[in-house]
Amino acid sequence: DGHRLRLTAKPVFKYTQARLPPGSCFAHPSLPEHARTTDTGTATMAAQPAERSFDVIVVGAGIMGSCAAHAAASRGARVLLLEQFDLLHQRGSSHGESRTIRATYPQPHYPPMVRLSRRLWDDAQRDSGYAVLTPTPHLDLGPRDDPAFLASVANGGATVLAPAAADAPRPAWAEAFRVPDGWAAASSELGGVMKATKAVAMFQALAAKMGAVVRDRTEVVDVARKGV
Numbered sequence: 001d002g003h004r005l006r007l008t009a010k011p012v013f014k015y016t017q018a019r020l021p022p023g024s025c026f027a028h029p030s031l032p033e034h035a036r037t038t039d040t041g042t043a044t045m046a047a048q049p050a051e052r053s054f055d056v057i058v059v060g061a062g063i064m065g066s067c068a069a070h071a072a073a074s075r076g077a078r079v080l081l082l083e084q085f086d087l088l089h090q091r092g093s094s095h096g097e098s099r100t101i102r103a104t105y106p107q108p109h110y111p112p113m114v115r116l117s118r119r120l121w122d123d124a125q126r127d128s129g130y131a132v133l134t135p136t137p138h139l140d141l142g143p144r145d146d147p148a149f150l151a152s153v154a155n156g157g158a159t160v161l162a163p164a165a166a167d168a169p170r171p172a173w174a175e176a177f178r179v180p181d182g183w184a185a186a187s188s189e190l191g192g193v194m195k196a197t198k199a200v201a202m203f204q205a206l207a208a209k210m211g212a213v214v215r216d217r218t219e220v221v222d223v224a225r226k227g228v
């Protein structure tokens with residue numbers, strides 16, 4: 001039909017769905033109705049057209065995929081987010097209690113991204129009502145003549161705490177850390193501790209809220225370009 005012809009006129013990727021057992025979608029409590037299945041999960045899936053079109057199909061619902069799905073859905077794209085295991089499973093890299101965030105990198109392009117991300121984390125927490133990031137000062141320790149360490153301190157705008165000037169006040173952490181001879185310590189304000197699994201859940205919830213379809217226990221086994 002005309003709709004189908006229009007779609008095939010541009011590069012379209014076909015999503016091949018496989019290994020979809022009964023009750024396949026995890027009923028994440030924060031997902032809206034359209035993104036959930038129940039005990040009759042296959043019926044819910046079967047009720048949908050066999051082939052649907054999306055602007056963006058994200059493979060993998062770790063932190064990267066979940067963020068990507070949210071970002072695309074926020075910009076109005078029709079998004080499908082697919083995960084081969086249960087949502088929030090523990091078999092990838094993104095689960096767990098904590099991750100750290102810092103701005104002190106030797107590569108100069110990272111700190112501006114970290115500053116931008118701090119604002120985006122704030123936006124996501126405000127929009128979701130989740131609290132996932134605890135901002136903290138970040139302490140770097142390294143050899144005083146190490147170029148990578150020095151570049152990290154400079155790029156991250158960190159304040160050198162040690163070796164301290166003779167008349168400088170003794171920092172609060174001085175009793176907790178011993179800075180080895182020949183080493184330096186620097187503190188920056190853009191550190192933080194992230195609740196990892198909760199952050200993934202937050203972006204999945206936000207993506208679904210923005211209309212993304214979220215499916216777990218759905219492994220992508222093939223990507224094929226449709227005839228153009």
Ligand SMILES: Cc1cc2nc3c(=O)[nH]c(=O)nc-3n(C[C@H](O)[C@H](O)[C@H](O)COP(=O)(O)OP(=O)(O)OC[C@H]3O[C@@H](n4cnc5c(N)ncnc54)[C@H](O)[C@@H]3O)c2cc1C
Binds near residue numbers: 101221
């Ligand atoms: C122990 C540890 C500590 C870390 N500490 C930090 C830290 O402090 N700070 C920091 O910034 N980073 C840290 N990282 C790195 C960070 O956690 C990872 O970079 C990040 O989680 C990667 O996310 P991801 O979404 O790319 O990958 P993953 O979380 O692995 O997600 C990939 C997803 O894709 C799914 N998938 C794969 N193939 C398919 C398919 N064919 N069909 C459907 N689904 C599929 C997988 O099941 C998985 O859920 C740490 C990592 C580890 C392991």
